[in-house]
Structures are given as C-alpha cells and as structure tokens.
Amino acid sequence: MTTQTTPVTRKVDRVNDKLNLGATPMSDSSSMIIPPGNDTWTDPFLVMGEELMNRPGFDWHPHRGLETVTVLLDGAMDHGDSMGNTGVLEAGDVQWMTAGRGIIHREAATRSDNAHIIQLWVNMPADQKMASTRYQDLRAGMQAVHTEPGVLVQMISGTTGAARGPALNHWPILGALITLDPRTDYRQLLAGDERAFAYVISGRLTIGGRRLRAGMVAWSDPVARPNEPTTLELATGDGDEQARVMLFAGRPIGESVYASGPFVMNTRAEIEQAYRDFHSGKFGSIPRHTRLPAG
Numbered sequence: 001m002t003t004q005t006t007p008v009t010r011k012v013d014r015v016n017d018k019l020n021l022g023a024t025p026m027s028d029s030s031s032m033i034i035p036p037g038n039d040t041w042t043d044p045f046l047v048m049g050e051e052l053m054n055r056p057g058f059d060w061h062p063h064r065g066l067e068t069v070t071v072l073l074d075g076a077m078d079h080g081d082s083m084g085n086t087g088v089l090e091a092g093d094v095q096w097m098t099a100g101r102g103i104i105h106r107e108a109a110t111r112s113d114n115a116h117i118i119q120l121w122v123n124m125p126a127d128q129k130m131a132s133t134r135y136q137d138l139r140a141g142m143q144a145v146h147t148e149p150g151v152l153v154q155m156i157s158g159t160t161g162a163a164r165g166p167a168l169n170h171w172p173i174l175g176a177l178i179t180l181d182p183r184t185d186y187r188q189l190l191a192g193d194e195r196a197f198a199y200v201i202s203g204r205l206t207i208g209g210r211r212l213r214a215g216m217v218a219w220s221d222p223v224a225r226p227n228e229p230t231t232l233e234l235a236t237g238d239g240d241e242q243a244r245v246m247l248f249a250g251r252p253i254g255e256s257v258y259a260s261g262p263f264v265m266n267t268r269a270e271i272e273q274a275y276r277d278f279h280s281g282k283f284g285s286i287p288r289h290t291r292l293p294a295g
Contacts, residue, residue, distance in 0.1 A: 005228065005229060007189065007229040007230050007231045008192065008223055008224050008228065008229070008230040008231070009230070009231055009233065010190070010196070010208055010220045010223060010230050010231060010232045010233075011208050011209060011220065011223075012207055012208035012209065012210040012218040012219065012220055013219050013220060013221045014041075014218075014219050015210055015212060015216055015217070015218050015219070016216065016217050016219075017215060017216055017217075018031045018032060018033045018050065018199075018215045018216070018217065019031060019032045019035065026051075026053070026057060026058050026059075027051040027052060027053050027057075028052045028053065028054050028114065029051070029052040030049065030050070030051055030052075031049060031050040031051075031215075032047075032048075032049050033048040033049060033050055033118070033199055033217055034046070034047055034048035034049075034120070034197070034217065035047070036259065039123075039257040041219070042195070042197075042219075043123065043195065043252040043253055043254065043257075044122060044123045044171055044173070044195070044250045044251065044252055044253045045120060045121070045122060045123070045195075045197065045248065045250070046066060046121040046122065046123050046257070046259070046264060047120075047121040048118065048119065048120040048121070048199070049118070049119055050116075050117070050118050051115075051116070051117050051118075051119070052114050052115075052116050053077070053107070053108065053109045053114065053115045053116075053117065054109045054114050054115075057077075057078075057106070057107055057108025057109055057115075058106065058107045058108065059106055059108075060104055060105070060106045061104065061105070061106070061262055062102060062103065062104045062262050062263070062278045062283050063097075063099035063102070063103055063105070063262045063263065064099055064100070064101060064102045064103075064129070064262070064263045064264070064265070064274045064277075064278075064283075065099065065100075065123075065124055065129040065130075065263055065264040065265045065270075065274070066099050066121050066122060066123055066124055066264045067096065067097060067098045067099065067121070067122040067124060067169075067170065068095075068096075068097045068099065068119055068120070068121055068122075069094065069095070069096050069097075069119065069120040069121075069122060069156070069167075069175065070089070070094065070095040070097075070107070070117055070118070070119045070120075071094050071117065071118045071119075071120075071156075071177070071246065072089045072090060072091055072092065072093050072094070072095075072115065072116070072117055073091065073116040073117065073118065073201065074091050074114070074115075074116040075090075075091065075109060075114045075115040075116055076088050076089065076090050076091075076109065076110045076115060077089045077107055077108065077109060077110060077115040077117060078106075078107070078108050078109070078110040079095065079105060079106065079107050080105065080106050081097075081103055081104060081105035081106070081135060082103055082104040082105070082283060082284035082285060083103065083133055083135060083284070085135045087137065088110055089137070090140075091140075092139075092140030093137065093138065093139050093140055094138040094143070094156050094167075095135075095136070095137060095138070096135075096136040096138060096156075096157070096167045096168075097133075097134070097135050097136070098124075098131065098132075098133055098134035098135075098170060099133060100124070100128075100129070100130060100131040100132055100133045100134065100170075101129075101130040101131065101132065101133065102133065102274070102277060102278065102282060102283035102284070103133045103283060103284070104283050104284060104285075118199070118201075118246065120248065121264070122171065122173060122250070123171070123253055123257065123264060124170050124171060124253075124264075125170075125171060125253050125255060126255055126266045128170045128171070129264075129265060129266070129270075131170055134168070136166075136167060136168065138156060138165075138166050138167055140154075142166050143155060143156060143165065143166065144163035144164050144165055144166065145163055146160045146161045146162070146163035148186060149184070150180060150181035150182075150183075150184035151178065151179070151180055151181070151184055151186045152178070152179040153176050153177075153178050153186075154176060154177040154178075154179075155175075155176050156175035156176060156177070157169060157173050157174060157175040158172070158173060158174030158175060158176075158249075159174075160174075160176065160188070160189070171250060171251075171253065172250060172251065173248060173249070173250040174190065174194070174196075174247075174248065174249040174250065175246075175247070175248045176188075176246075176247050176248075177201075177244065177245070177246055177247075178234065178244070178245045178246075178247055179242055179243070179244050179245075180203075180205060180234060180235075180236045180242060180243045180244075180245070181236065181242055182236050182237070182238060182239050182240060182241065182242070183236060183237070183238060184235070184236050185233060185234065185235035185236075186233070186234045186235075187231040187232070187233050187234075188231065188232045188234070188247060189229055189230070189231055190220075190229075190230050190231070190232060190249050191226060191227070191228075191229070191230070191249075191251070192222065192223055192224025192225050192226060192227070192228035192229065192230050193222045193224065193225065193226040193251050193252075194222060194249040194250055194251050195219070195220070195221055195222055195249065195250065195251070195252055196219070196220045196232055196247065196248065196249035197217055197218065197219050197220070197247070197248055197249075198212075198217065198218045198220075198232070198234070198245050198246070198247045199216075199217045199245065199246045199247075200212050200213060200214050200215065200216050200217070200243065200244075200245055201214065201244040201245065201246055202214050202241075202242070202243065202244045203236065203241050203242055203243030203244060204236070204237065204239075204241070204243060205234055205235060205236045205237070205243040205245070206233075206234070206235045206236075206237070207232065207233070207234050207245075208220055208232055208233060209233075220232055222251075222252065226251070232247075234247075258270065258271055259271075260274075260275075263275070
C-alpha cells in the first residue's frame with residue numbers, strides 16, 4: 001500500500017524591489033534585481049540584473065566559476081565568445097553559458113535596436129568550478145511548454161509535469177517563464193530543500209500569499225526534506241492584465257563564496273589565480289570572426 005504525501009504549501013519569506021540604477025556606460029537603463037553579497041540568503045543564485053541596452057553594451061569581459069542565464073525579453077542581442085560562438089538572440093530566446101574554468105564573451109544590442117535582457121548568475125560547486133566551458137542557445141521554439149487553463153509555463157531548465165526544459169546544468173536548477181491570465185492560479189511543484197525566487201516581469205499577482213507587482217522579487221527558502229514535495233502558489237486577481245513571472249529554484253550549495261568582479265570562486269587564492277590565468281591568456285583569445293559590430 002502506497003501512502004501519498006500531500007505537498008507542503010510554501011510561504012514567501014521576503015520580498016524585495018529591484019533597484020533602478022539608471023543609465024550606465026554599458027546600458028541605457030540598468031536595474032539590480034538580486035544584488036551581490038547576500039549569498040547566504042540567495043544560494044545557489046548570485047546576482048541578477050535587468051538591462052535595456054543599445055550601444056555599446058557589455059564589451060569583451062571574462063568569467064570563471066559560474067553559469068550565466070540570459071533571458072531576452074525584447075529586441076535582439078549579439079553575442080560572441082572565446083570558444084568561437086557567435087550569433088543573435090531574439091525575443092523569447094535564452095542563453096545558458098557555463099563559464100567554468102574560463103571564458104571571454106561580449107553582449108550588445110544588434111541592428112541598432114534596444115535589447116531588453118535579464119541576466120542571472122548561478123553558482124557552481126567547488127568541484128565543478130573548473131569544468132569545461134559550455135554554451136547553450138535555448139531558442140524560444142526549443143523550450144518545453146506546460147499548459148493549464150489560463151497558464152503558460154515555458155520551461156528553460158528542470159521539469160514540470162511532462163515538460164522538461166532543454167538546459168544542461170552543472171547544478172540542478174528549475175527555471176521557467178510563467179504567464180498567467182487574470183483570475184487564474186497555478187501551483188509550481190518544488191523539492192522541499194530548494195530555494196526559489198519569483199521575479200515579476202509584468203502585471204500584478206499573489207505569490208505564496210504575498211501581493212507583488214512588476215519589479216518585485218519574492219523568495220521562498222527551503223522548508224522540508226529533499227524528497228518531500230512542496231508547492232508555491234501564484235494567483236492573479238480580477239482585471240484585464242496578464243502577469244508574467246520568472247521563477248527559478250535550486251538546492252543551496254552551502255559552500256563559501258569569494259567573488260571579485262566577473263570571477264566567483266571559493267577562496268581569495270583561487271580568485272588571484274583566476275586573474276593570473278586570464279592575464280596570461282589561459283582563457284583563450286577573441287577570434288576575429290566574433291568581433292561583432294555594436295549596432
């Protein structure tokens with residue numbers, strides 16, 4: 001005889017507003033959604049920002065020890081890297097890049113359009129930080145889709161129902177873009193030991209019993225054992241506006257974090273080595289055919 005476990009209903013532990021930074025040398029409009037330095041509260045997630053880019057964008061820069069997830073909300077973005085990858089991301093596309101042992105890349109709006117992006121940095125465990133670099137273009141048509149009445153879930157990573165996102169991970173991550181019609185509710189199933197955040201891209205809704213509007217992020221910390229199921233409820237109210245949410249979840253890694261600029265390692269010595277390796281050319285060079293124009 002099998003005993004069915006009723007999922008634990010999650011609550012939201014804290015809510016934050018994104019911080020608008022205004023124009024920067026790289027972006028026409030920049031916002032910080034997940035600021036750096038709060039690793040205990042955000043693990044395994046490190047930083048998340050939102051950018052409205054035109055020119056010059058983010059010119060060639062290195063990374064080590066993390067993965068970046070770039071969601072293109074609108075416009076078009078050129079990318080190139082020291083592995084020789086080059087191309088254009090368009091609205092709905094997602095880029096999942098594993099910096100691992102070291103990569104140099106570039107991101108800029110293309111065709112003189114604005115590129116509206118969200119970029120999330122995901123940490124990697126110590127024994128995988130020097131993994132081989134990897135680049136994944138997850139085009140809008142490649143993403144798995146889960147639907148319920150009034151709900152569209154675009155799976156980037158992980159599984160919901162029969163839908164499995166195409167991203168390959170070095171640390172298990174659930175990632176989805178969720179669109180809800182008015183007067184609709186949806187329950188996302190999560191493992192009990194996962195930390196989740198939900199960023200409201202547009203609209204208004206209730207998440208875990210808390211009312212949120214566009215530009216706010218809600219956090220739900222681990223609440224149960226690894227194999228114990230939990231649910232996070234999202235619900236829209238009356239009105240005529242859809243709500244769109246970026247929902248990510250992952251088990252905290254629980255290791256020390258030592259970050260400096262574009263490098264995220266576990267110790268200061270590893271950061272110093274990262275800088276030495278970069279300056280000595282061990283991250284590779286910028287191939288001539290990835291030298292894309294800024295617009």
